[in-house]
Amino acid sequence: MMEVQQVRDENELPNVDIFVCTADPIAEPPTLVISTILSAMAYNYPPEKLSVYLSDDAGSVLTFYALWEASRFAKHWLPFCKKYSLEPRSPATYFSKLCNSADAYNPTEWSSMKNLYEEMADRIDTVVMLGRIPEGLKANKGFSEWNSGMTSRYHPPIVQVLLHLILIAGRDQDSIDDDGNALPTLVYMAREKRPQHHHNFKAGAMNALIRVSSEISNSPIILNMDCDMYSNNSESIRQALCFFMDKEKGHDIGFVQYPQFFDNITKNDLYGNSKNVINEVVLPGLDGWGGPPYIGTGCFHRREILCGRKYSKDYKEDWKRGAERNMIRNACILEERAKSLITCTYEHNTQWGLEIGLKYDCAVEDVITGLLIHCRGWKSVFINPPRKAFLGVAPTTLVESLVQYKRWSEGNLQIFLSKYCPFILGRGKINLGLQMGYCIYGLWAPNSLPTIYYLVIPSLCLLKGISLFPKITSPWFVAFAFVTIGKHVHGLVESLQCGDTLAGWWNSQRMWILRRTTSFAYGIIATILKLLGISKMGFTITAKVSDGDASKRYELEIMEFGSSSSMFVIIASIAMLNLFCLVGGLRRLVVDGGIMGLEPLFIQVLLCGLVVAIHLPIYEALFARKDEGRLPPSITFLSLGFAMLASLLTLA
Numbered sequence: 001m002m003e004v005q006q007v008r009d010e011n012e013l014p015n016v017d018i019f020v021c022t023a024d025p026i027a028e029p030p031t032l033v034i035s036t037i038l039s040a041m042a043y044n045y046p047p048e049k050l051s052v053y054l055s056d057d058a059g060s061v062l063t064f065y066a067l068w069e070a071s072r073f074a075k076h077w078l079p080f081c082k083k084y085s086l087e088p089r090s091p092a093t094y095f096s097k098l099c100n101s102a103d104a105y106n107p108t109e110w111s112s113m114k115n116l117y118e119e120m121a122d123r124i125d126t127v128v129m130l131g132r133i134p135e136g137l138k139a140n141k142g143f144s145e146w147n148s149g150m151t152s153r154y155h156p157p158i159v160q161v162l163l164h165l166i167l168i169a170g171r172d173q174d175s176i177d178d179d180g181n182a183l184p185t186l187v188y189m190a191r192e193k194r195p196q197h198h199h200n201f202k203a204g205a206m207n208a209l210i211r212v213s214s215e216i217s218n219s220p221i222i223l224n225m226d227c228d229m230y231s232n233n234s235e236s237i238r239q240a241l242c243f244f245m246d247k248e249k250g251h252d253i254g255f256v257q258y259p260q261f262f263d264n265i266t267k268n269d270l271y272g273n274s275k276n277v278i279n280e281v282v283l284p285g286l287d288g289w290g291g292p293p294y295i296g297t298g299c300f301h302r303r304e305i306l307c308g309r310k311y312s313k314d315y316k317e318d319w320k321r322g323a324e325r326n327m328i329r330n331a332c333i334l335e336e337r338a339k340s341l342i343t344c345t346y347e348h349n350t351q352w353g354l355e356i357g358l359k360y361d362c363a364v365e366d367v368i369t370g371l372l373i374h375c376r377g378w379k380s381v382f383i384n385p386p387r388k389a390f391l392g393v394a395p396t397t398l399v400e401s402l403v404q405y406k407r408w409s410e411g412n413l414q415i416f417l418s419k420y421c422p423f424i425l426g427r428g429k430i431n432l433g434l435q436m437g438y439c440i441y442g443l444w445a446p447n448s449l450p451t452i453y454y455l456v457i458p459s460l461c462l463l464k465g466i467s468l469f470p471k472i473t474s475p476w477f478v479a480f481a482f483v484t485i486g487k488h489v490h491g492l493v494e495s496l497q498c499g500d501t502l503a504g505w506w507n508s509q510r511m512w513i514l515r516r517t518t519s520f521a522y523g524i525i526a527t528i529l530k531l532l533g534i535s536k537m538g539f540t541i542t543a544k545v546s547d548g549d550a551s552k553r554y555e556l557e558i559m560e561f562g563s564s565s566s567m568f569v570i571i572a573s574i575a576m577l578n579l580f581c582l583v584g585g586l587r588r589l590v591v592d593g594g595i596m597g598l599e600p601l602f603i604q605v606l607l608c609g610l611v612v613a614i615h616l617p618i619y620e621a622l623f624a625r626k627d628e629g630r631l632p633p634s635i636t637f638l639s640l641g642f643a644m645l646a647s648l649l650t651l652a
């Protein structure tokens with residue numbers, strides 16, 4: 001990858017727009033959001049060519065306040081980053097990781113910057129805790145957009161240009177930093193929300209951003225970042241541009257996707273959240289078949305392609321697009337124009353969400369949008385440089401992780417069952433390998449059915465003494481052993497090679513079982529209900545914070561239950577059932593047949609034993625733990641009841 005990097009004339013660099021989405025000031029704390037924003041503003045890239053947009057789906061004045069603070073802090077932070085070539089440029093991460101000022105080049109400057117940051121973060125946290133902004137600010141431009149009747153689901157469109165170079169001459173003296181250099185453009189946007197109009201979640205926010213930015217900066221390249229995923233490498237824009245601007249091959253490329261990595265994964269990755277194998281094996285593999293899917297964050301698109309353009313040999317990118325800065329000196333006019341593009345009714349009777357912009361009505365708007373781009377003839381590129389480009393927040397509780405996988409499996413199954421199925425839509429348009437690559441995810445959800453079968457039926461048969469698999473002495477046994485051992489050894493080696501630990505691999509095996517029995521099963525049900533028109537699509541945001549004790553347990557890698565989610569009933573019942581079957585089955589063997597009776601049931605004993613072994617943390621949470629994160633007694637009773645019922649019915 002690095003070889004492609006060419007030194008270019010700085011003047012040739014195109015403008016770049018960065019979109020950051022947030023949706024809830026409680027689940028996604030504004031301090032987290034602005035750290036992402038600041039890391040994006042601080043890219044090593046000519047600031048007058050960079051515009052950063054925040055879409056706030058909560059339309060919250062608290063988030064706006066945080067962004068306003070960030071716009072002021074940026075004046076000090078950006079020169080500081082550039083002066084010392086800091087990495088990472090998210091202040092929250094930088095100051096939390098480099099705790100020792102002795103490592104800094106200039107300890108006094110370092111400490112004063114740290115204080116400045118911490119004071120700002122404190123002010124923001126206080127405002128968020130109180131739920132209101134300081135009285136004195138209310139009259140300020142921007143803040144006066146809010147009034148008491150507004151909620152996250154009911155508010156007018158808001159666009160506030162916080163920093164914009166061209167305005168310097170007029171109102172905005174703030175658009176230069178401490179060293180007198182330009183700051184990137186910074187814009188706050190909250191699209192209009194009314195309860196009677198569906199807002200299409202992140203896809204709707206992205207489409208609104210596309211339109212608002214077209215009015216303000218209109219850059220040819222767009223980078224999309226989730227608010228919880230900061231830039232960890234200030235060179236990422238330049239690296240991505242190497243592909244788009246490559247004289248020979250750049251022409252075909254629609255988007256450039258960086259992997260998703262997380263900076264809150266514990267040593268043995270209890271919830272199997274790290275995507276090491278996906279990032280090191282699967283996505284590079286798909287890259288060879290025409291390119292990785294669009295996975296929502298850390299992705300650079302050409303604006304035109306995001307807006308539905310079909311591939312053609314004659315297409316010429318207008319790299320100068322947006323370079324003629326909007327010469328309107330009055331920010332208010334710009335804002336009013338932009339607002340008119342994000343009303344609830346703007347998209348009515350248009351192709352937005354269908355042919356233009358991100359696709360609506362899919363829980364994985366990113367994947368389906370990327371698939372459509374691929375099918376319009378464009379290629380994508382996967383880029384994974386040694387210094388990670390983006391680092392995010394992975395779910396820290398079991399239920400969060402399961403709900404996230406439910407959304408993903410549901411969205412991908414929905415694509416698979418629709419006219420957008422990669423095999424149908426992609427036929428003749430994309431490589432068969434890529435079609436199959438997309439379908440791995442489409443078939444996640446259906447995979448729950450065989451998994452549940454294998455977790456329940458062989459164990460119940462063991463309890464009853466019915467043999468389902470070949471004896472150890474049978475030649476067929478070899479086939480079973482070969483497939484099972486082969487698959488798992490292969491998986492294990494791959495996982496270790498990609499940097500997982502042995503315990504991490506074991507944990508991820510457990511997570512796959514839990515996901516298949518819960519997330520994926522729910523994913524099937526949700527997809528069916530949606531197909532029948534009984535329910536509508538939802539988007540449950542993943543929480544980015546957890547309370548004190550829960551996060552301590554996360555650090556210690558103790559599984560977090562705590563709530564009584566219906567998913568836990570399934571998990572606990574399967575665990576209990578297998579325990580009963582193992583004990584009952586072994587007892588039967590000892591009492592009736594002695595060790596000789598084991599032969600025909602060997603595979604089942606082994607399978608059931610492994611299921612019990614992998615569920616050990618579940619038994620602990622059911623019976624041994626006393627902390628708040630254990631499984632609640634109601635779940636213990638329910639699961640005992642279900643498991644006993646199933647066992648008794650089997651034996652009867």
Ligand SMILES: O=c1ccn([C@@H]2O[C@H](COP(=O)(O)OP(=O)(O)O[C@H]3O[C@H](CO)[C@@H](O)[C@H](O)[C@H]3O)[C@@H](O)[C@H]2O)c(=O)[nH]1
Pocket residue numbers: 020021022023024028055057200201202205225226227228295296297363364365366404407408411539540541542543
């Ligand atoms: O109505 C909504 C809901 C979500 N978001 C934003 O979408 C992003 C992703 O949401 P998150 O709860 O963090 O979901 P994840 O499961 O972590 O997201 C992954 O999966 C999603 C699709 O399911 C993609 O949209 C994301 O880009 C991808 O990182 C966040 O920035 C949210 O603020 C909105 O802007 N509006």
Ligand SMILES: [Mn+2]
Pocket residue numbers: 226228392393542
């Ligand atoms: Mn996320």
